Amino acid sequence: MSLGDEEKYDKVVDLAMRRGFFWPSYEIYGGLAGFYDLGPLGALLKENIKNLWLDYFVFKHQDMVVLVETPVIAPEAVFKASGHLESFTDPIVACSKCNKIYRADHLLQDSLGVRTEGMHPEELNALIKEKGVRCPSCGGELGEVRTFNLLFQTNVGPYRHGTAYLRPEAAQGMFTSFKRVFTSMRYTLPVGIAQVGRVARNEISPRQGMVRLREFTIMEVEFFFDPEEPITPDFNRFQGRLKILTAESRRSGVEEPITVKPEEAVAEGIVLNPWLAYWMSVAQAFVKEIGLGEGEVVFEEKLPEERAHYSRQTFDQLVAISRWGWVEISGHAYRTDYDLSRHMQFSGEDMTVYRELREPKEAVVRRVVVDEAVLRESLGEEAVKVVNILKSFKADEAERMIKDGEVVVAGLRVPANALRVVEEVEVIRGRRFVPHVIEPSFGAERLVLVALDKAYTEEGGRVVLKLPPRIAPYKLAVFPLVTKDQLRSVARRIYEEAVRAGLTVIYDEDGSIGRRYARVDEIGVPFAVTVDYRTLDDGTVTVRLRDTREQVRVGIDDLIRWVANRFTGSQL
RNA sequence: GCGGCGGUCGUCCAGCCUGGUCUAGGACGCCGGCCUCCCAAGCCGGAGAUCCCGGGUUCGAAUCCCGGCCGCCGCACCA
Numbered sequence: 001m002s003l004g005d006e007e008k009y010d011k012v013v014d015l016a017m018r019r020g021f022f023w024p025s026y027e028i029y030g031g032l033a034g035f036y037d038l039g040p041l042g043a044l045l046k047e048n049i050k051n052l053w054l055d056y057f058v059f060k061h062q063d064m065v066v067l068v069e070t071p072v073i074a075p076e077a078v079f080k081a082s083g084h085l086e087s088f089t090d091p092i093v094a095c096s097k098c099n100k101i102y103r104a105d106h107l108l109q110d111s112l113g114v115r116t117e118g119m120h121p122e123e124l125n126a127l128i129k130e131k132g133v134r135c136p137s138c139g140g141e142l143g144e145v146r147t148f149n150l151l152f153q154t155n156v157g158p159y160r161h162g163t164a165y166l167r168p169e170a171a172q173g174m175f176t177s178f179k180r181v182f183t184s185m186r187y188t189l190p191v192g193i194a195q196v197g198r199v200a201r202n203e204i205s206p207r208q209g210m211v212r213l214r215e216f217t218i219m220e221v222e223f224f225f226d227p228e229e230p231i232t233p234d235f236n237r238f239q240g241r242l243k244i245l246t247a248e249s250r251r252s253g254v255e256e257p258i259t260v261k262p263e264e265a266v267a268e269g270i271v272l273n274p275w276l277a278y279w280m281s282v283a284q285a286f287v288k289e290i291g292l293g294e295g296e297v298v299f300e301e302k303l304p305e306e307r308a309h310y311s312r313q314t315f316d317q318l319v320a321i322s323r324w325g326w327v328e329i330s331g332h333a334y335r336t337d338y339d340l341s342r343h344m345q346f347s348g349e350d351m352t353v354y355r356e357l358r359e360p361k362e363a364v365v366r367r368v369v370v371d372e373a374v375l376r377e378s379l380g381e382e383a384v385k386v387v388n389i390l391k392s393f394k395a396d397e398a399e400r401m402i403k404d405g406e407v408v409v410a411g412l413r414v415p416a417n418a419l420r421v422v423e424e425v426e427v428i429r430g431r432r433f434v435p436h437v438i439e440p441s442f443g444a445e446r447l448v449l450v451a452l453d454k455a456y457t458e459e460g461g462r463v464v465l466k467l468p469p470r471i472a473p474y475k476l477a478v479f480p481l482v483t484k485d486q487l488r489s490v491a492r493r494i495y496e497e498a499v500r501a502g503l504t505v506i507y508d509e510d511g512s513i514g515r516r517y518a519r520v521d522e523i524g525v526p527f528a529v530t531v532d533y534r535t536l537d538d539g540t541v542t543v544r545l546r547d548t549r550e551q552v553r554v555g556i557d558d559l560i561r562w563v564a565n566r567f568t569g570s571q572l
Numbered sequence: 573g574c575g576g577c578g579g580u581c582g583u584c585c586a587g588c589c590u591g592g593u594c595u596a597g598g599a600c601g602c603c604g605g606c607c608u609c610c611c612a613a614g615c616c617g618g619a620g621a622u623c624c625c626g627g628g629u630u631c632g633a634a635u636c637c638c639g640g641c642c643g644c645c646g647c648a649c650c651a
Contacts, residue, residue: 018583018601030624030641087651094573094648150651168651204649205573212650308651331651462612482608510603514611521611533609542610549611 009323012449012456013209015463019523021045021452022210022445034206034214041523042448044473044504046217049290049447050196052471053219056286057440058194060237065192065221066185070173072198073154076163081346082172082339084151084165087309091121093128093145104145108133121145152200166200171439173197174222175339182224182353189353189435190225190275196444210449211324217444222335224435225275226355233278235263238285240294242277244315246270247301257298272313276334279440283317283330290447291454291468292319299332310338321453329450330442337434344434356430365426366395374418386410395421455524465524466547469567476563477506477520477528481513491531494541494556501560521546527563529554 017023020039024031038046058065079085091104104124108114111133124145127133134141156162167173174181174193181193199218206212225231244265245257260270262277271277284297302314310333317330344351370390375383386409393401401407402416455467469475478495480487488509495507506525508516513530520528530542540553543562554562 014583024642027624027642031643033642084651092573092649148649201651206650207644209643302651306651311651314651333651460611479610481610512608512611512613514613516612517610518612530610544610551610 005322008456009321009453011458011463012322012452015456015465015522016042016452022448034203034212036210036213036445038445038448041473045451045467045471046444046448048471048473049451050217050219050444052289053196053286053442053444054194056282056289057192057219057221061192061282064188064190065194065223066181067194067196068174068177068181069195069197070170070177072166072200073156073164074167074172074176075156076165077346078172078176079151079165081342082175083309083342084168085149091124091145091147093124094143095141104128121147148204150201150203152202168199168201169441170195170197170199170218170220171222171335171339171441174220175343178222178224178340178351179349187353189229189355190223190231192221192223194219194221196220208324210445211327213445216446219442219444221279221440223275223279223438223440224340225438226353226433227273227337227436228433229355232263232274235261235278235281238278238281240281240284240288242280242284243295243298244270245298245300247303250301250303257300271315273334273436273438275438276313276315276332279438280315280317280332283332283440283442287317287319287329287447287450289468289470290451291466292450296320298326300326308333310335312336319450321450327446327450328443329446330440333439333441335437335439337436339437340434352432352434354430354432357428361428362425363428364423366421366423368393368395368398369420369422371418371420374415378415378418379412382412386412386414390414390419393419462518462521464521464546467524467526469526472524472526474504474506474520474523474525475527475567476503477508477516477525479507479513479516479528479530480509481530481532483509486536487531487533490535490556491529494529494531494559498560498563501564503560503563517544517549527566529559 015021016039019041021042022036022038025035025037026032054067058067076085093104093107104121108124108127112127112131114127121144128142128145151168152166154164154166156164173195178193182189182191185191196217196219198215200215203212203214206214241259241261242265243257243259245255249256249258258270260268262271262281263274265271266274266277271280280299284294287297288294296319298318299315300318302311302316307314312334314331314333316328317332318326319329320326340351343349368391370387372383372387375387375390379386389409390398398419398421401414402419402421405416407414407416451467451471452465455465457464457466467473476498478491478498480491491507491509495505498505506520508519510516511519517528524546526546528544528546530544532542534553535541535556539557540555541559542551543554543559544551
């Protein structure tokens with residue numbers, strides 16, 4: 001890990017601001033912590049990263065993953081159900097003397113030995129006053145207990161009950177629309193619902209530049225599957241080994257990750273679910289295209305107390321960048337049936353799915369049969385009152401009554417011979433259950449920063465951004481060698497042709513050719529085309545490669561195809 | 573949220589301590605022109621800073637004082 005490489009980080013940030021990748025928002029009003037603008041180049045870079053993500057997580061899996069878009073604002077009920085309202089509100093209290101901040105409930109629980117879980121701030125306040133609790137650090141007086149929630153609150157319409165929140169993750173949109181998507185997908189399982197969108201988290205003190213934002217773009221898949229279905233993912237599709245640092249080894253102080261194939265990690269019980277391991281392998285293949293080799297990515301398993309309330313197992317995908325060291329670029333959580341079950345409970349909507357078994361099963365069931373003729377004989381007209389009650393009896397209950405000889409139901413004596421328990425063979429064709437969920441989730445802005453950090457190099461005092469061509473904001477630069485009209489007009493024509501072909505292109509005739517190469521190197525343009533005098537003779541141009549400065553001659557007619565061929569996976 | 577340090581053209585830096593000489597200086601970058609047959613060459617010209625914001629002290633504030641905002645570091649917090 002290249003910790004503490006502050007000089008490089010400063011240069012990356014300087015480049016980002018100077019050339020227009022990103023900068024702090026609202027600068028003219030003094031800025032606002034935790035908010036960043038993406039500039040002309042940053043917006044393109046992020047768009048390319050987003051499209052790359054869509055390619056890996058949606059289009060390469062379009063037999064099972066679909067894309068949706070849901071609102072940023074959600075009503076309070078959603079976050080009550082999701083657990084965010086509860087789990088993100090901490091009661092905190094500050095010492096008025098030394099200003100240390102404590103979790104109020106934890107402080108009281110520790111110092112008084114009473115259970116404070118779930119207490120309201122008023123109760124905690126009262127308790128502090130009553131027992132005279134003071135700051136454990138300096139003995140100073142404690143201030144008022146306040147709550148702090150990471151959700152941004154807002155209001156929908158002019159109504160008092162319109163309390164709503166900005167989503168802190170896209171996931172709830174996928175859960176609340178699950179039934180619709182599932183139906184429109186003709187009940188396929190497994191099914192992934194993907195979304196790219198803005199989220200907001202009211203971080204207490206975000207002070208890591210682009211690493212920790214209060215508003216950012218999340219790229220997320222909620223992948224729904226049948227936990228009992230023995231289908232295994234096709235691990236051959238995204239080959240590679242995963243470096244995994246397990247919770248167990250972290251507990252015992254081991255910081256060295258193990259390297260395993262994803263399927264081995266499942267077989268050995270390191271990763272609890274095959275789909276979790278599968279999507280981790282996809283995540284690794286995806287970031288490889290951003291410039292991160294296999295060896296540079298580590299999946300760190302979160303300790304139980306570090307996990308979110310909904311997760312059974314979580315791996316953070318970490319990469320090392322300058323200045324900040326290991327940063328989390330994605331989280332992979334096994335959310336089980338937590339979310340759908342909660343929404344089922346809170347909304348009253350049935351979130352279960354029905355699946356046919358591969359082979360119908362035969363099962364022996366014991367049923368209660370009521371002999372209505374016998375019943376009428378002994379109870380006459382009143383028989384109707386008890387018949388349904390009797391039918392709802394479990395087989396065991398009925399048998400007990402039969403053994404006792406008679407039974408009193410609804411104040412009526414029912415003879416035992418009115419009941420019989422029969423054994424029947426029933427064919428079971430399917431079952432109902434709440435699907436389980438695996439969630440891979442990426443922060444787009446962090447990937448922008450990581451891509452820049454990885455790509456940043458200096459060669460002989462000049463900056464070369466070695467961005468992979470697929471994500472480079474501009475793919476091609478076109479220059480006339482000198483500003484002579486014949487060269488210019490050819491260069492202009494090439495520029496226009498490249499634009500028509502759908503490439504992002506820079507045309508520049510300002511300054512010396514060397515200066516122009518340097519300018520486009522700095523923003524990561526992978527290929528530069530120079531129209532020179534030889535072009536006028538034989539119709540070829542110089543293509544100069546950013547990373548090697550190598551020059552090759554290419555015919556104008558082949559140029560676009562030549563460039564396009566260097567973007568594997570592009571639609572061109 | 574607290575404490576320490578900082579905030580001057582796009583960028584980096586000088587000036588601040590010791591108030592006036594600052595209509596704020598330099599370098600790089602940027603823009604226009606000239607020159608130029610391949611890696612930040614040269615020449616000419618130009619734009620660009622209400623010195624972070626607000627208030628105060630003073631005849632006079634980039635400079636001194638107070639408050640705010642933002643950034644960095646530490647503490648605390650952190651799905």
